[in-house]
Amino acid sequence: MPEVVMPRLSDTMEEGVLSRWLKKEGDTVRQGDVLGEIDTDKATMELESFEDGILEKLLVPEGTTVAIGQPLAVIGDGSGTARPEAEAAVSASASSVPSTPRASAPPVPKPTPAQPASSPAPASADARPDASTRRLLSSPLARREAVRHGLDPTTITGTGPGGRIVRADVEAAIAAAETEQPPVEEEPQSTGRGTQPDQPPSSAQASVEIPLTQMRKVTAQRLTESAEAPHFYLTVVVGVDALFRFRSEVNERFADQDVKVSVTDLLVRACAVTLRHHPQVNSSWAGDKILAHQRINIGVAVALDEGLMVPVVTGADDKSLNTIAAQTQSLAEKARSGTLKLNEFSGGTFTISNLGMFGIDNFTAVINPPEAAILAVGAATDEPYVQDGELRSRRVMKITMTSDHRVLDGAIAAAFLSELKRTLEDPLRIVI
Amino acid sequence: MTSEQTTNTVITYRQALHDALRNELARDKNVILLGEEIGIFEGSYKITAGLLAEFGPERVRDTPIAEEGFVGAAIGAAMLGMRPVVEIMTLNFSLIAMDQIVNHAAKIYGMFGGQTPVPMVIRMPGGGGQQLAATHSQNLEVWFAHVPGLKVVAPSNPADAKALLLASIRDNDPVIFLENLSLYNTKGEVPNVEHVAEIGKAAVAREGTDLTVISYSRATTVALEVARQLAGEGISIEVVDLRSLRPLDRETVCASVRKTSLAVVLEDDWLSYGIGAEISATLMEGAFDYLDAPVRRVAAAEVPLPYAKPLELAALPDANDLIKVIRELLDATGFTPAAAEPLDSAI
Numbered sequence: 090m091p092e093v094v095m096p097r098l099s100d101t102m103e104e105g106v107l108s109r110w111l112k113k114e115g116d117t118v119r120q121g122d123v124l125g126e127i128d129t130d131k132a133t134m135e136l137e138s139f140e141d142g143i144l145e146k147l148l149v150p151e152g153t154t155v156a157i158g159q160p161l162a163v164i165g166d167g168s169g170t171a172r173p174e175a176e177a178a179v180s181a182s183a184s185s186v187p188s189t190p191r192a193s194a195p196p197v198p199k200p201t202p203a204q205p206a207s208s209p210a211p212a213s214a215d216a217r218p219d220a221s222t223r224r225l226l227s228s229p230l231a232r233r234e235a236v237r238h239g240l241d242p243t244t245i246t247g248t249g250p251g252g253r254i255v256r257a258d259v260e261a262a263i264a265a266a267e268t269e270q271p272p273v274e275e276e277p278q279s280t281g282r283g284t285q286p287d288q289p290p291s292s293a294q295a296s297v298e299i300p301l302t303q304m305r306k307v308t309a310q311r312l313t314e315s316a317e318a319p320h321f322y323l324t325v326v327v328g329v330d331a332l333f334r335f336r337s338e339v340n341e342r343f344a345d346q347d348v349k350v351s352v353t354d355l356l357v358r359a360c361a362v363t364l365r366h367h368p369q370v371n372s373s374w375a376g377d378k379i380l381a382h383q384r385i386n387i388g389v390a391v392a393l394d395e396g397l398m399v400p401v402v403t404g405a406d407d408k409s410l411n412t413i414a415a416q417t418q419s420l421a422e423k424a425r426s427g428t429l430k431l432n433e434f435s436g437g438t439f440t441i442s443n444l445g446m447f448g449i450d451n452f453t454a455v456i457n458p459p460e461a462a463i464l465a466v467g468a469a470t471d472e473p474y475v476q477d478g479e480l481r482s483r484r485v486m487k488i489t490m491t492s493d494h495r496v497l498d499g500a501i502a503a504a505f506l507s508e509l510k511r512t513l514e515d516p517l518r519i520v521i
Numbered sequence: 522m523t524s525e526q527t528t529n530t531v532i533t534y535r536q537a538l539h540d541a542l543r544n545e546l547a548r549d550k551n552v553i554l555l556g557e558e559i560g561i562f563e564g565s566y567k568i569t570a571g572l573l574a575e576f577g578p579e580r581v582r583d584t585p586i587a588e589e590g591f592v593g594a595a596i597g598a599a600m601l602g603m604r605p606v607v608e609i610m611t612l613n614f615s616l617i618a619m620d621q622i623v624n625h626a627a628k629i630y631g632m633f634g635g636q637t638p639v640p641m642v643i644r645m646p647g648g649g650g651q652q653l654a655a656t657h658s659q660n661l662e663v664w665f666a667h668v669p670g671l672k673v674v675a676p677s678n679p680a681d682a683k684a685l686l687l688a689s690i691r692d693n694d695p696v697i698f699l700e701n702l703s704l705y706n707t708k709g710e711v712p713n714v715e716h717v718a719e720i721g722k723a724a725v726a727r728e729g730t731d732l733t734v735i736s737y738s739r740a741t742t743v744a745l746e747v748a749r750q751l752a753g754e755g756i757s758i759e760v761v762d763l764r765s766l767r768p769l770d771r772e773t774v775c776a777s778v779r780k781t782s783l784a785v786v787l788e789d790d791w792l793s794y795g796i797g798a799e800i801s802a803t804l805m806e807g808a809f810d811y812l813d814a815p816v817r818r819v820a821a822a823e824v825p826l827p828y829a830k831p832l833e834l835a836a837l838p839d840a841n842d843l844i845k846v847i848r849e850l851l852d853a854t855g856f857t858p859a860a861a862e863p864l865d866s867a868i
Contacts, residue, residue, distance in 0.1 A: 230811050249853045255855055256854060
């Protein structure tokens with residue numbers, strides 16, 4: 090019988106306050122339903138159900154402070170046999186020790202026990218912490234040699250005292266990398282030697298290890314950073330008949346000048362001109378302050394095999410549509426060929442992620458830190474609607490803005506989004 | 522020393538010191554010797570044998586048992602242009618003269634605006650191993666090496682003893698000249714021509730590639746013996762002989778360890794706050810990225826040196842102690858010996 094436990098909602102969170110229950114005992118809940126709200130030290134977040142079933146028992150009253158991983162409620166089949174040990178655990182929940190995850194615990198909000206950020210270095214050589222928390226031991230020389238040969242020290246096995254990596258280990262790793270280097274054609278983005286998979290893939294293997302490319306590592310790291318920002322999501326439905334008409338007109342009228350404007354280009358320009366009036370959205374979180382950016386630089390997410398790149402159209406509100414169009418096209422090509430320069434994918438202040446061309450109706454994008462917001466653009470679809478008592482059809486597109494609540498409050502994000510909708514629905518505003 | 526026209530003679534460390542004193546007495550009339558029983562008795566360790574007869578009582582002066590007094594007198598003489606060489610019968614008695622050495626000899630030049638240098642040498646034998654008990658067997662080099670204004674040298678062989686004593690007598694700063702009792706009868710080649718060493722320069726006493734042993738005075742003889750022995754196993758030890766503890770030749774020490782990546786300091790003084798600690802810090806600052814393991818120290822047990830011979834020997838660091846630590850370091854860094862070299866012929 091699954092327990093609902095206090096989820097870990099940010100990197101720094103250790104406990105949360107169950108501020109409000111939105112479901113009551115006996116309610117039928119489905120996966121994804123919001124059960125209640127949790128106040129962390131930064132934001133109020135939703136507590137989602139990861140199970141289908143009957144909410145059999147609410148284990149904590151509203152306003153209770155609960156440590157990460159402690160049970161909050163029990164979802165069952167309706168037979169009403171809430172687990173007694175779960176209740177027992179709650180009475181002890183004042184202590185911040187998270188309960189051991191049980192086999193039947195819901196899999197997703199895994200209550201990762203809060204590790205101390207860094208355990209104090211052991212004073213004596215034999216008082217070492219266990220391998221999982223130990224820092225990488227390496228002699229200065231070994232570290233230097235590893236760096237010089239482009240080896241990742243974490244991939245080297247140390248044979249010195251306590252597993253310390255010494256020069257001999259690095260030399261062995263260099264020798265191994267040189268002899269192992271298989272004669273496969275290397276991808277241009279590959280990080281080089283030492284990262285080749287140990288075994289060639291074989292159908293007998295249940296899974297095959299794929300070494301991380303540098304780009305994948307960076308993508309993963311940035312998105313992990315992003316998880317620190319308390320996200321909230323606002324969606325609007327935009328009528329895009331006018332916008333698509335506008336696009337065709339522009340492309341037809343200026344075809345002789347080789348102008349080819351995409352929906353994304355229109356979105357870049359629309360966001361840029363709208364951001365002029367909403368400087369707070371064009372800001373970023375800087376730890377102890379907010380940076381309000383004076384330039385409007387719109388990033389456009391481009392999916393590559395190796396990871397994501399977000400080339401940036403700088404000063405997009407000062408650029409004409411055809412300039413933007415030419416630039417996004419060239420940036421995307423450079424991104425695909427791996428020839429983007431640093432200044433072409435840094436300094437963004439707002440990002441657009443468009444999955445409309447893949448037929449995705451609606452999605453939420455993950456903030457590209459340290460930016461305050463990202464716009465997720467879905468596909469344009471026809472929908473029926475009623476006007477003057479008559480059933481009609483129109484083309485709509487759902488756009489969802491993800492905002493960093495530390496920088497933006499709901500009303501500010503909503504005001505921006507509503508003006509953006511107005512701009513997109515009245516495309517002449519885009520050229521202003 | 523290696524130039525072709527130079528011939529060397531094998532003499533004792535004792536003889537080398539004697540020769541240096543005689544050389545300077547003859548060369549510079551401002552050089553005088555002071556100390557207990559250095560004249561008629563010709564010195565407790567016979568370093569000054571024959572010098573009273575040759576240079577007379579004005580140049581070679583017996584003093585009362587009054588270390589503070591005769592060190593102070595030597596400071597005064599130095600300030601007035603003499604170049605006194607004081608012999609304190611043993612290092613242990615220097616404690617009585619510590620105020621003169623630390624507060625006056627070391628500071629006068631700096632405290633009085635450089636008006637007068639204090640060109641003097643204080644020679645003294647020290648070290649354990651002679652069954653002279655705790656108060657007579659000390660290695661207090663760190664006490665002196667800690668003091669700005671003093672120079673501190675501690676030669677390990679006859680050639681350096683002579684060359685450094687010449688340099689010390691000619692130096693314009695007060696120099697603490699540390700001799701180790703157990704070295705007096707050791708022999709070595711000394712150039713027949715006058716050779717003056719540069720104070721503050723360490724010597725690579727033996728070249729090697731696998732590990733550096735840093736030592737000085739008697740300990741260097743132990744280090745060299747160990748290096749010779751391990752060469753037979755294909756282990757190549759470099760021995761750096763500090764020779765001068767202040768100024769300390771950090772450059773030579775770091776250069777050697779940058780080459781070998783492993784360092785052991787062998788010293789006769791107590792471990793804590795010792796020369797090894799200073800060398801270790803020096804390597805942290807100057808060779809950190811080249812170290813493949815922490816710097817290790819081999820030093821005397823931290824006890825008053827026992828009188829009983831077996832206990833005294835157990836307390837002093839020896840070749841076995843050094844070899845044990847060298848092996849630990851090599852094992853910890855996955856060392857595989859090269860093909861064994863034939864044993865060096867013993868000197």
